[in-house]
Amino acid sequence: MPRILAIDIGGTRMRAGAFDGELLTQEVLATEVERGPEDVIKRLIQASQEVLRKVGWEKIDGIGMAVPGPLDRVKKTINSPPNMPGWDNIPIGEIFEEEFSAPAFIDNDANAAALGEAVYGAGKGASVVTYFTVSTGIGGGCVIKGHIFHGAGDNAAEFGHQKLDPFGPPCGCGGRGCLEALASGTAIAKKAKELLIHNPQSLLWQIVRGDIEKVSAKYVAQAASQGDALSLRVFQEAGFWLGLGIANIINLFNPKVVILGGGVINAGELILKPAREIAFQKAIPQLASIVEITPAQFGELPGLYGAGEVALQGLRGELDIL
Ligand SMILES: [Zn+2]
Structure with a gap:
């Protein structure tokens, strides 16, 4: 099974998880959007590194990200969500791809949560x-x-x-x-x-x-x-x-x-x-x-399961079947 870094960014909390069809471990932290995209992303990358360290993964196969809309799935950018002022055209996918040397796939938080609950929950x-x-x-x-x-x-x-x-x-x-x-x-x-x-x-x-x-x-x-x-x-x-x-x-x-x-x-x-x-x-x-x-079965976690599944489907070229 591919090794996936699953990311869920919300206006209040954000999470990083290690996912391989199951959620192996996760870290959760306050988003604190007012600190701006650069600071938020830096802390999220640190949390992701901590997650990968915990499961002993030196390399990953893909990154799945659930983010607030509006977003551009092709450019992998976040485009000014109402609850995240200042997040204009942020290339969140590229930033993580460069940091973790793996392809990233993004979708909006509601779709990701729906997918997580539908497939696993x-x-x-x-x-x-x-x-x-x-x-x-x-x-x-x-x-x-x-x-x-x-x-x-x-x-x-x-x-x-x-x-x-x-x-x-x-x-x-x-x-x-x-x-x-x-x-x-x-x-x-x-x-x-x-x-x-x-x-x-x-x-x-x-x-x-x-x-x-x-x-x-x-x-x-x-x-x-x-x-x-x-x-x-x-x-x-x-x-x-x-x-x-x-x-x-x-x-x-x-x-x-x-x-x-x-x-x-x-x-x-x-x-x-x-x-x-x-x-x-x-x-x-x-x-x-x-x-x-x-x-829902996963409480606060359906977005993380969904982000993991988005990456699995992305790696298989199945994201746009519908
Ligand atoms: Zn309305």
């Missing part, structure tokens, strides 16, 4: 897998027979920007009522804040010690799990919209497995229960009857 063995990452925003990925469906311009599967309510809240994309504007961590926090102003008795006030700016999806989940009515309502609504978004994707792709990953899914049944109920209720019955809706 919760979607293992399934022919068509769709993946939602529900965190600050909502990303998506579609994996068909073990390969990422990229679309004509490399931007397929923007599940977070399906239009669910044309008169709904504004979205970061400039539109209104996208799934992301209704069910992401950011949307959950925003909705809770709006309701909180009129609910002085909500437990959420105590959890954030009276500071409304501290309200986050995580705290809303904490309050909801302790029975706070306002927070339960917020999750019920977010789950409804997520379920509707999932139903649309089931109707479009006829997946065997829909995998839900990202920080918001850590809220467990608070979001999964309403999302599942609505998805099964709204999807076409024949399609609903064969689909499984399940949380």
Whole structure:
């Protein structure tokens, strides 16, 4: 099996791992994007060297990288992701190729996570897998027979920007009522804040010690799990919209497995229960009857598994089968 250096760069954390079909070891560090690309990349290279030292690999066969979009897979560059200011046209692939003398293959973080879960995790063995990452925003990925469906311009599967309510809240994309504007961590926090102003008795006030700016999806989940009515309502609504978004994707792709990953899914049944109920209720019955809706298996690591698989497929010349 080829020896792969797998890299996952996120706005908050970044990871390096040794991968040969299994994740042998990994290092994780804070990205600290404000320190700029040069400093971040330098620390990531050091972490990568540490990983290779731990597994005793002096030489590697390939490098797989999961990075925030937008990106250019051919030029292997990162092109100004919204959560990484100053990262304009960074030739991340070339930098790693020179450093580690092996070919690099890059893809966006949501696609990589989808691939990692589809091939090795919760979607293992399934022919068509769709993946939602529900965190600050909502990303998506579609994996068909073990390969990422990229679309004509490399931007397929923007599940977070399906239009669910044309008169709904504004979205970061400039539109209104996208799934992301209704069910992401950011949307959950925003909705809770709006309701909180009129609910002085909500437990959420105590959890954030009276500071409304501290309200986050995580705290809303904490309050909801302790029975706070306002927070339960917020999750019920977010789950409804997520379920509707999932139903649309089931109707479009006829997946065997829909995998839900990202920080918001850590809220467990608070979001999964309403999302599942609505998805099964709204999807076409024949399609609903064969689909499984399940949380991601690898927690924070699907991107690293996916990056490893991207490199394996790149080395085999299989990246653009779809
Ligand atoms: Zn949008």
